Amino acid sequence: MIETSTLWFIIIGLGIGSFGLRFVFIGLVGDRAMPAWLLRHLRYTAVAILPALVAPQVLWPAATDGALDMPRLAAATVTLTVGVITKNVLLAIFSGAVTLYGLLYLIG
Amino acid sequence: MTITTTKSAYRQGVLAGLPFVFVIIPFATLFGVIATEAGLNVFETLAFSVVVIAGAAQLTALQLLQENAPTAIVLVSALAVNLRMAMYSASLTPYLGAAPLWQRALCAYLMVDQSYVVAMTRFESDPGMGVPQRVAYFLGAVTSCVPLWYVFSLVGALVGAQIPEALALDFAIPIAFLAMIAPMFRTVAHVVAAFVAVLVSLLATQIPYSLGLIVAGLAGMMAGAQTELWLERRGRIHD
Numbered sequence: 001m002i003e004t005s006t007l008w009f010i011i012i013g014l015g016i017g018s019f020g021l022r023f024v025f026i027g028l029v030g031d032r033a034m035p036a037w038l039l040r041h042l043r044y045t046a047v048a049i050l051p052a053l054v055a056p057q058v059l060w061p062a063a064t065d066g067a068l069d070m071p072r073l074a075a076a077t078v079t080l081t082v083g084v085i086t087k088n089v090l091l092a093i094f095s096g097a098v099t100l101y102g103l104l105y106l107i108g
Numbered sequence: 109m110t111i112t113t114t115k116s117a118y119r120q121g122v123l124a125g126l127p128f129v130f131v132i133i134p135f136a137t138l139f140g141v142i143a144t145e146a147g148l149n150v151f152e153t154l155a156f157s158v159v160v161i162a163g164a165a166q167l168t169a170l171q172l173l174q175e176n177a178p179t180a181i182v183l184v185s186a187l188a189v190n191l192r193m194a195m196y197s198a199s200l201t202p203y204l205g206a207a208p209l210w211q212r213a214l215c216a217y218l219m220v221d222q223s224y225v226v227a228m229t230r231f232e233s234d235p236g237m238g239v240p241q242r243v244a245y246f247l248g249a250v251t252s253c254v255p256l257w258y259v260f261s262l263v264g265a266l267v268g269a270q271i272p273e274a275l276a277l278d279f280a281i282p283i284a285f286l287a288m289i290a291p292m293f294r295t296v297a298h299v300v301a302a303f304v305a306v307l308v309s310l311l312a313t314q315i316p317y318s319l320g321l322i323v324a325g326l327a328g329m330m331a332g333a334q335t336e337l338w339l340e341r342r343g344r345i346h347d
Contacts, residue, residue, distance in 0.1 A: 002147050002173045010169055010182055011152070015159035017187045023216040025198040031206035034198075040333040042199035043232075044301040046225055047292045048328025049192045051302045052309035052321055053164070054285045059310065063278040072279050079283050083290025090127040092287035097130075100279055 071103035117241035121248020124230065128222040131284035132256045135163055138277040140264015146170050150265045157261035161220060161254065163281070165190045191322050195329075196224045203231045204246065206239045215246055220257075223250040225288045297339060301332030 034042075058076040060066040079096030083089065136157070143153040148170075160166055169186040177185075196219055204215055226249040231242060293299050305328025312320030 004152075006179060007148065007152060007173065009179060010173065010186075011156050011159050013183050014162075014165065014169060014186050017183065018160050018162050018165065018190050018193065019217060021187065021190050021193040022197050022219040023213065024194050025201045026204055026212050026216055026219075027197075027209070029198075029201050029205060030209075030212070034201065037333070038198070039202060040336060041329045042195070042202075043336075044298065044329040044332030045192075045195045045199045045325070046228055047289065047298045048301045048305035048332065049195065049321070049325040050221065050225070050285045050289050052305040052324035052328060053192075054282045054289075055306040055309050056313050057279075057282045058286075060313075061278065063276065072276075072282070075279065076282060076286055079286040080290055083287050084293060087291040089287045089291065090130075092290055093127060093130055093283055096283040096287065100276060100283070104276060 071100055071107060074103055075100035114240050114244040117237070118244040118248040118251075120230075121226070121245035122251050123248075124226045124245075125222065125249035125252050127287075128226075128284065129252050129256060131280050132222070132253050133260050134277045134280040135284075136257045136260030137264035137267075138280070139163055139166055140261045140266070141268060141277075142167065142264075143170060143261075144265050144268040146174050148265070150262065153265035154258065154262050157258055161217070161257060162190050162193070163257075188319050188322065192325060193219055195325065199228065200224065200231075203227075203242050204239065207243050211243050215243065218247070218250045218254055220250065220253065221285070222253050222288075225292075229291065295336075295339075297332045297335035300335040301328040304328045304331035 054076075058073060059068060061069050061072050063069070064072075075096045078099040079092050082095040083092035086092065139157065140153055143156065143166075144150075148156070156166055165186040168189045169182050172182045172185055197216065200215070200219070204212060207215070223246060227242070227246045230245060231237065237245070289302065293302065305324045308327040309320060309324035312323050314320070315323060
């Protein structure tokens with residue numbers, strides 16, 4: 001059981017810390033120019049972080065205790081493929097969801 | 109296409125953010141359910157979502173709290189998961205840095221994966237956009253996401269453990285992120301950045317407190333930047 005005082009300490013601490021991380025550049029740097037080398041790296045933030053966040057979850061899903069899972073792997077592949085081909089985020093999400101539920105229904 | 113008024117920029121932001129409604133709903137519900145299972149009451153669950161608005165960090169904190177990890181470790185780990193927000197903040201700065209401080213503070217509070225990706229994609233492809241239009245577009249992109257994050261955290265807490273595992277809500281986020289990533293592969297450098305980041309993240313899963321994610325992200329960013337430089341140099345030789 002989680003202690004109420006600990007929980008609130010975590011909620012407030014995490015709130016302040018998360019806002020700090022989000023505010024640090026946009027708030028404190030403002031419209032001062034940043035060096036070109038830094039901007040060149042920042043261009044690739046999203047395209048690096050998001051795949052790195054997802055890759056382990058695709059190969060070793062927590063829901064199956066880290067075992068490779070066919071429906072989830074197939075859903076991930078379909079989502080990415082449809083996304084790359086159509087550039088349509090919504091269509092990619094739907095294709096992935098249909099694949100996931102279809103295979104979970106057939107196999108599971 | 110250049111946006112002329114802030115109102116139409118806001119409207120376009122709302123439209124661009126809409127697809128994520130289908131992701132936020134299951135993910136927020138999942139958080140509510142897990143929080144209830146961990147012993148949080150409805151008010152605590154809602155407060156957690158409103159104060160922190162960061163799903164992955166919230167789930168990390170809950171998991172460690174249940175394992176009776178020391179408070180400092182819980183805070184540091186959850187913040188490490190959120191370190192990417194500092195990178196998002198830095199990469200949005202050239203576009204939003206000239207806005208008034210209160211608007212930058214508001215954008216900072218509302219900075220989530222979805223609003224960041226939607227906004228960055230637009231800002232990069234439309235350099236002629238003014239700062240007030242960019243702020244309006246950014247706020248539009250979160251208009252549907254953030255309130256739904258609160259509401260469905262609450263719904264999840266209320267329905268509790270009645271949601272069957274067969275719904276596989278755990279996979280809503282991976283599907284959403286993969287769908288968001290796909291249109292970002294605009295140049296070879298972007299593809300290289302993603303590829304290197306994935307490779308490093310898979311090799312770095314043993315690094316504690318989710319810091320492997322940051323290592324992988326930095327590796328991907330460096331790979332992208334170096335590829336860009338290399339392509340520029342090669343382009344100049346051929347000119």
